[in-house]
Amino acid sequence: MKSKTLQITLIYTIITIIMAVICHQLLTTYFSLSQYPTLSLLKDISFILITGLIFSFILAKNEKKNITIFEKLNKTNEEIKESNEKYDIVAKATSDTIWDWKIQEDSINWNKGIESVFGYNPQEVGKTSKWWFDKIHPEDSIRMSIKLYSFIEQKTQNWQDQYRFRCADGTYKYVLDRGFLLKDEKGRAIRMIGAIQDITKQKEEEQRLKLLETVITQSKDSILITEANSPDGKIPKIVYVNPAFSQMSGYQSNEIIGKSANIFKGPKSDSEELKKLLKAIKNEEECLIETITYTKNKEEYWVRFSMIPIFNNEEVITHWISIQRDITDEKKLETEKEHLIRELTQNNKDLKQFSYITSHNLRAPLSNLIGLLNLTEDIPIENEELQEILTGFTKSTHLLNETINDLVKVIIIKDNPSMQKEEVSLKEVFENVFSQLSFQIELHKPIIKLKFDKLPQLVTNKAYIESILLNLLTNSIKYKSENRKLKIAITAEQVDNKAIVTFKDNGIGIDLERNRDKVFGLYQRFHNYPDSKGLGLYLVKSQVETMGGTIAIESEVNKGTIFTITFKN
Amino acid sequence: MLEQILCIDDDPITLMLCKKVISKSSFSHEIITAQNGEEALHHFNTLKYTNDKNKRKPELIFLDLNMPIMGGWEFLDHFTSSAYNEFNSAPVIVLSSTIDPEDLEKAKKYPIIIDFLSKPITQQMLEYLKKKIDF
Numbered sequence: 001m002k003s004k005t006l007q008i009t010l011i012y013t014i015i016t017i018i019m020a021v022i023c024h025q026l027l028t029t030y031f032s033l034s035q036y037p038t039l040s041l042l043k044d045i046s047f048i049l050i051t052g053l054i055f056s057f058i059l060a061k062n063e064k065k066n067i068t069i070f071e072k073l074n075k076t077n078e079e080i081k082e083s084n085e086k087y088d089i090v091a092k093a094t095s096d097t098i099w100d101w102k103i104q105e106d107s108i109n110w111n112k113g114i115e116s117v118f119g120y121n122p123q124e125v126g127k128t129s130k131w132w133f134d135k136i137h138p139e140d141s142i143r144m145s146i147k148l149y150s151f152i153e154q155k156t157q158n159w160q161d162q163y164r165f166r167c168a169d170g171t172y173k174y175v176l177d178r179g180f181l182l183k184d185e186k187g188r189a190i191r192m193i194g195a196i197q198d199i200t201k202q203k204e205e206e207q208r209l210k211l212l213e214t215v216i217t218q219s220k221d222s223i224l225i226t227e228a229n230s231p232d233g234k235i236p237k238i239v240y241v242n243p244a245f246s247q248m249s250g251y252q253s254n255e256i257i258g259k260s261a262n263i264f265k266g267p268k269s270d271s272e273e274l275k276k277l278l279k280a281i282k283n284e285e286e287c288l289i290e291t292i293t294y295t296k297n298k299e300e301y302w303v304r305f306s307m308i309p310i311f312n313n314e315e316v317i318t319h320w321i322s323i324q325r326d327i328t329d330e331k332k333l334e335t336e337k338e339h340l341i342r343e344l345t346q347n348n349k350d351l352k353q354f355s356y357i358t359s360h361n362l363r364a365p366l367s368n369l370i371g372l373l374n375l376t377e378d379i380p381i382e383n384e385e386l387q388e389i390l391t392g393f394t395k396s397t398h399l400l401n402e403t404i405n406d407l408v409k410v411i412i413i414k415d416n417p418s419m420q421k422e423e424v425s426l427k428e429v430f431e432n433v434f435s436q437l438s439f440q441i442e443l444h445k446p447i448i449k450l451k452f453d454k455l456p457q458l459v460t461n462k463a464y465i466e467s468i469l470l471n472l473l474t475n476s477i478k479y480k481s482e483n484r485k486l487k488i489a490i491t492a493e494q495v496d497n498k499a500i501v502t503f504k505d506n507g508i509g510i511d512l513e514r515n516r517d518k519v520f521g522l523y524q525r526f527h528n529y530p531d532s533k534g535l536g537l538y539l540v541k542s543q544v545e546t547m548g549g550t551i552a553i554e555s556e557v558n559k560g561t562i563f564t565i566t567f568k569n
Numbered sequence: 570m571l572e573q574i575l576c577i578d579d580d581p582i583t584l585m586l587c588k589k590v591i592s593k594s595s596f597s598h599e600i601i602t603a604q605n606g607e608e609a610l611h612h613f614n615t616l617k618y619t620n621d622k623n624k625r626k627p628e629l630i631f632l633d634l635n636m637p638i639m640g641g642w643e644f645l646d647h648f649t650s651s652a653y654n655e656f657n658s659a660p661v662i663v664l665s666s667t668i669d670p671e672d673l674e675k676a677k678k679y680p681i682i683i684d685f686l687s688k689p690i691t692q693q694m695l696e697y698l699k700k701k702i703d704f
Contacts, residue, residue, distance in 0.1 A: 363666035371586040371689030
């Protein structure tokens with residue numbers, strides 16, 4: 001503009017000087033001095049008029065041009081303003097972090113996102129690309145910068161990359177960075193504008209899904225996904241099968257995808273179970289069935305098959321997931337087990353019947369023997385030898401009777417593991433026990449200490465607790481020491497929710513080092529006593545256990561024995 | 570003292586013991602016996618149609634369970650039917666060597682059974698029954 005003004009002024013000055021010189025020459029040559037002032041005035045006026053016309057023409061032309069330029073400028077300004085406003089709105093509205101990098105000056109500007117998304121204070125944010133690259137995860141930074149600079153070299157316009165960007169708190173966020181390259185008229189990259197999107201959630205979700213997918217692909221159970229619906233009301237078409245399915249069924253995924261899951265049906269499939277499955281599909285309900293199914297080679301196998309409907313956010317069913325487990329071995333074992341249980345139950349029943357019949361058949365003649373011996377008691381017998389024989393007879397018969405009665409008790413306990421419980425007074429129980437043993441107690445006069453004040457009542461089976469205490473007391477008397485007076489101490493107390501009954505004597509004891517495992521066994525005898533049957537402690541333990549309790553023994557030879565019985569009370 | 574009682578048992582020794590023990594105590598004037606259920610029913614049938622004005626009806630029955638031809642349960646099924654209404658007011662005492670708990674359960678279903686006792690019959694048992702039946 002300036003040069004043009006100078007040009008015009010220069011041309012004008014030269015022309016006017018030339019004109020002035022020519023006019024002066026012409027005037028001095030052709031006109032007299034007297035005419036000179038008039039002519040000079042005329043010349044000046046015409047000169048002024050001509051230059052005025054020229055100026056007005058130039059100015060008018062210039063003004064026109066200036067208006068057009070001004071209008072153009074105005075328009076451009078408006079456009080820039082609008083564009084800037086749009087940029088501001090977008091930058092504010094987007095959750096992305098926007099950066100603006102002047103490549104040659106290496107100056108970079110960040111929008112608010114660097115604060116809101118990554119937590120940096122404005123004063124922490126660096127103004128160079130180094131600050132940016134420093135924040136990229138070491139595992140990603142080299143790859144990312146190589147990719148970025150090779151992009152700038154190639155001068156294509158759009159660039160994008162994923163990397164981890166460090167936040168102010170030191171944690172990393174997965175980001176998707178997309179950039180746009182600006183070039184000057186010579187095609188040099190001068191500026192780049194980009195937007196960083198936080199994709200941490202997507203990335204984490206992606207990793208979680210990958211992990212879940214591993215479960216499906218590595219699962220030993222077959223997993224099959226089908227479409228939601230089948231137009232013909234059959235089992236819908238398969239869209240996915242996992243490797244375990246291929247192994248189980250023999251079908252490769254490409255052979256089976258797109259087909260109806262109905263192909264597993266065969267002659268031995270349980271039609272009732274399949275009906276159940278179809279009904280569940282119709283009602284869009286979860287279901288679990290067990291059926292025989294077939295491999296590709298028509299080999300049958302048992303499968304436990306579950307179908308689970310998958311619904312989208314609008315509660316519309318989108319797929320079915322089916323999990324299948326090969327239960328052929330399980331079924332085989334189950335059948336064997338059932339067979340075994342049936343057999344055992346029958347055997348047990350037979351044995352029980354046998355024991356009832358045997359004991360009945362033993363008891364019948366035995367009761368006759370006892371009845372007959374009772375009759376002889378009233379008949380005076382003078383022959384001493386016969387009397388002796390009869391006494392032996394009576395003793396043996398009663399011992400036999402006791403043994404059989406004990407055995408019968410064992411049979412009944414084993415047959416009826418459940419029994420009625422009631423509130424029992426320990427004092428009453430002991431009164432009954434003592435009355436049954438009155439003869440022996442009178443004979444040996446043991447010192448018996450009872451201490452029930454802490455637990456006068458016990459919820460238990462009266463007959464059993466009586467039998468237990470009777471057996472223990474009988475044992476104490478039977479196996480008392482000949483060297484000292486028999487002392488028996490019985491205590492009962494409540495500890496937490498347990499009743500503990502302790503039965504202690506100073507008898508001959510049992511050598512537990514040798515006999516611990518056998519103490520409560522059947523037909524175990526530890527002393528050479530003629531009327532020891534080897535049943536008492538077995539019966540005691542059976543009865544205690546039937547009542548849900550435990551029994552423990554401590555004993556020392558020639559010192560005595562302690563039995564501790566624990567019940568839930 | 571009862572006038573007449575009936576013992577039903579296939580074992581002759583049991584019957585002999587019953588007779589001896591009962592006759593020793595003042596429990597009943599007369600003891601009649603039957604070897605199984607059928608024989609007992611036959612006795613009642615005969616009794617039903619006899620014209621003897623002095624005929625005696627058993628006032629108490631001792632019954633065994635395991636017997637050949639007709640056991641105790643089968644006998645009771647017949648005896649408690651209306652055909653024997655004339656006689657079945659007499660209470661029944663089961664006298665057996667059984668230990669089968671099922672027998673005890675079954676006995677509870679027959680109101681005619683007033684007790685379930687274990688052999689052998691004894692004086693004490695008779696004393697107990699006297700108190701129970703109250704005569």
